[in-house]
Amino acid sequence: MARALAADPPVLLMDEPFGAVDPITRQRLQDELINIQHELQKTIVCVTHDFDEAVKLGDWIAVFDEGARVVQYDAPERILAEPADEFVEDFIGSGAGLKQLTLTRVREVDLVPAATARPGEDVRAVLRRADETGTRDVVVVDDRGRPLSWPSRRQLERVGTVPRERNERLPLVGTNSTLNDALDTMLVSSTGAALVVGARDRFEGVIYVETVMAAITEARRSVAAEDAPLGHNTGELPAVDATPGGGGR
Template sequence: MPESSDGHAATGATIELDNLTKVYPGSPAPAVDNVSMEIKAGEIVIFVGPSGCGKSTTLKMINRLIEPTGGRIRIGGEDVTDMDPVKLRRKIGYAIQSAGLFPHMTVAQNIALVPKMVGWPKPRIKARVEELLDLVGLDPGEFHGRYPRQLSGGQQQRVGVARALSADPPVLLMDEPFGAVDPITRDHLQDELIRLQHELHKTIVFVTHDFDEAIKIGDRIAVLRERSHIAQFDTPEAILTNPADDFVSGFVGAGAALKRLNLTRVRDVEITDYPTVTLDDPLQEIFNRLRGSGTNEILLLDKRHRPYKWLRRGDLMRARGSLARAGTLVSDTVTRDATLRDALEAVLTDNAGRVAVTGRRGEYEGVVDMETLINSVHELLEADRLDALEHQHELQELRSAQTHAEQEGAEGGTKA
């Protein structure tokens, strides 16, 4: 596996599965049957398929939590099929559903576990723990000494990802890592993973049963049938616009154009600025700012510059010198890595035609409005319509060519 100058892996590595097979004793058929696949360095590949198709088994054979019955595994060109499995796992990050943190260890101890096992010096481990907590959006000073039971589900998953990245492995395996949290937290964790990948460029293999999650996160998606037979292995856009067969179409489901909203990020559309004020601003100044803004509302930010409340003119009239009861709490926000589908859902949930965009620590960065999102939907639908027309035209030309060839063949036969 590739290593950096200080002795640990720095970026992603290729993964090659060559006729990988798993047969359990007493079973008449293999659970995984001759899977061959090449995963590029630095890409996110999603395994998606029906329950029991073997996607988690295939994932766990990569780090040999499940030993293959046959076939080979190469990581960064190195055959790891016969390598000491314990040493192999220390070079591969692994994150699972419900985080899998050790309850008797603090957050810092959980993250430090693998670096400690591989012999990193204490100062380097301490620095790495703080770096990773910051990277996954948790304040090191606040979370360093906490125990898993003192964290929310979303916070536990962030620590789980930090622990998986602790020894800076080139490969990260994720088995339904966000499956046990609520939908809003899940969206934010997906955004966080996408943001992290922009910085880290790991090779990530990710198992999910949720096709929308696969579209949102994956560079490529492997749609798996029974025994992990590959039905289609392609980009999300290619699978949405050109599913290989009825089995894949069943995963895509209805509304492929709307699902393509998961392929476009908030950062790809126009983010508008919005008039903002802070809790420290005098009430009269807030009122003057709103009156001079030309809008009917203003966004109140908290002391850490995070969206806090939407204030309308009537709210300020009723405030009577205090903002405590004025305005409507910001119920949802999106990051620049969120998809347009996330943004559309947030706008519709809020029922006010806009959603605030935030940075990695929740700080305000702008607003995306309904008009921008609707225009994007129209563009996708129009693109789909043009693609369908082009495909229809190609079919007509093909049929015409076939008819012409058949007629020429018939004429040739008659002359003969």
């Protein structure tokens, strides 16, 4: 029995894991959980009352009514497109179209490239490099390619060398973040754009609000998940005779 149990894949149960943290920290912890899951490939069962969080984290969502009755078990996109009943509609809440943004990851959209610069580098060389590549953004990165600051062209033209200061309030989103996360980050920072970082926080590119708006338009046109199975409590479960010779397994 012990050997059989050891062979089974472990399941991690998380009950409201991010309910007590602020929104920005919650977003980063969710992204980190997704990164960990991609590396370890473990099954995670997450209990939450936040539907946006369920859509972001879950490959499948089970919506429970009172009495632990499963009212819908589906892929997130199917639940958003075809809620089983009024209870699920109320649980989803208003703005279902915007919630479609939670289905798309930042890595799935085209990012805008930016010229990168190192602290202490000659500004004229940096601006010349930006002009040659046709990029309007210059991002200062450290030796590991992690963003330090995001100065405007006008700010750079006022100095001779690239500044070394780190901006602690940079609008950052990860490649595993959702477009909804990216939009939240843009609104909080009032920049209309955000820097995208990948593995080990290495700079990957810039995402603009226009990209998010285009995704909203596309989400209104069509909703995927044609092959998602339905999971409603629409009938009785078949009884199984477990007595010897009764056909039970």
